[in-house]
Amino acid sequence: MSNQEKGTPLILLENIYKIYEMGEEQVRANDGINLSIQKGEFVAIVGKSGSGKSTAMNIIGALDVPTSGRYLLNGIDVSGMKDDELAGIRNKMIGFIFQQYHLLPRLSVLENVELPLLYAGVSPAQRKERAMKALEKVGIADKWNNQPKQLSGGQQQRVSIARALVGNPSLILADEPTGALDSKTSREVLTFLQQIHEDGNTIVLITHDNSIALEAQRVVRLKDGKIIFDGPSEEYRKVQVNMQ
């Protein structure tokens, strides 16, 4: 399939460089990345520690801008945006799922899920309704009035997934979402990600773990800030041993 047939990609990274100057030395955290992700894909970005995954995720997640290169999200050029514009993009187009869940400890589960809607200016009644629906979707609505610390790790991660989904973002960005969970709970979360992918969500999953990367449809492997593999996960399964 050509790009034209598929329409505008949701994510289009063109020659993305992120260079940190460390005194005399230059660290090329992202060293010329070209990547196109369509709406509805489930992509894993995998690589060893230091390969540039977090840097790529920060750029894709509109948390940071590249040193050079162009990043189009839904056709909108995000690469040169100011802080507050980026905040708007994050708020409306991206749902984050973090390794450490990143729930606010002093807010209730429901209030945590409401946060993206709060910053989107949604009315309190609507916020509550939509947040409750999102909690139902992840099967944890009965805990709406609990404090995050009263929940297990898996439950907290589900809350953070509900928070990522609540604003109907174009992209779900999951950064090592199973990194802090035991294998059984990890399994649950991964199954859940596949489920929301089937619902039509676009998911980009960042991981250092090949076996988790293989849960996605497509795998992108990074090494030293460069893409060294980009293809379907079945194909990655065959070549992964050479990638270590």
Place this chain on the structure above:
Amino acid sequence: MTILQSFQLAIKSILSNRMRSVLTMLGMIIGVGSVIIIMGMMNAVKSSMLSEFSDFGTDTLTVAYNPIGNRVVTEEDLYQIVEENKELFKGVSPTVESVKNLSYNGHKLNGETVRGVAENFLTINGAKVKDGRFLSYSDVYLRQPRCVIGTYVANELFPGENPVGKVMKIDGEDFTVIGVRAETAGSQKYLADDVVLIPYTKAARMETGFITSCVFAVKDVKDVNQGQTVIEDRLNELLGDKDAYYINNMASMLKMLDTIMGVLTGAIAGIAAISLLVAGIGIMNIMLVSVTERTKEIGIRKSLGARKKDIRGQFIMESGVVSGIGGTIGILFGVLVVYIIRLLAHIDAKPTLGAIIISFSVSVGVGMLFGYMPAKKAANLNPIDALRSE
């Protein structure tokens, strides 16, 4: 986020860290509390000064004089000044001031003002008699041991009794109470109602025998200075020495008093401003700590789409609300203390509405002003670094 939302958020955050919030508020509580107390005390001072003067209003000139050799000022001289300037003066009364111990039926009052006056004294100081009558010409002429008492003396010496017709003792001497003067200064100790009026002729007898002071009243307040000139001219003539007399012009005294009060209020406002400044710096300090501690929260909020102004608003609101609550507690504390002082010291200490309104708005304002810097710091945090922090 709306104002209401950030207000609710601020309340939540304040409640979730009670100990710190109270410590943050402490400076504001003390600052605002002392402003309320000082202003309340100032009210007492001012009120006591004003009522002291109210016995001799702004339309009066009190004159003290001494004989120079055989040159004297007689009562006739005084009446003549009024007689010759009828369009100017309402009247004159010789006065003899003394301090005496009073007693009646086991009740005692020591060190009270006993003022010898003429029968026209009521017209001069504009007071009224509540019960009984005032001193008459014959009381004065015959040096009768009769007195008219102020309401404070009446309450203290004759609790639950009508003093009129009773015989009380002034330094051991019997005096019949013939009247009670109407209240002019809240029946408080040291103020105008704390007085005994007796015939000046009688008072002079009890003292040196000489009359060395008097009080003139002018018909129109704006003629006070002209009246003073007339009196000065006459006393110069009689005594031949400018230093032999002293004229107290109540209007100019009052003006001076106002100036002094103004300066005093200014100085207190300055001290208050400094204490609020210190409170503000305390708040800024704690808010800076709070920003550092909540870096992660800020990162999370930013990753979810909070803009700079959302974060900034949140912290400014929090700091404003903390110091507003501190200010309110300070106001309550100050008002309480002022009323305790009022009860214990029997003075007219009163919290002023102006002080309350100003301290509340200043405390909120100071909180927001000093919260701005930490809030700006929070708003400018990089979300990636903030998320990574622990």
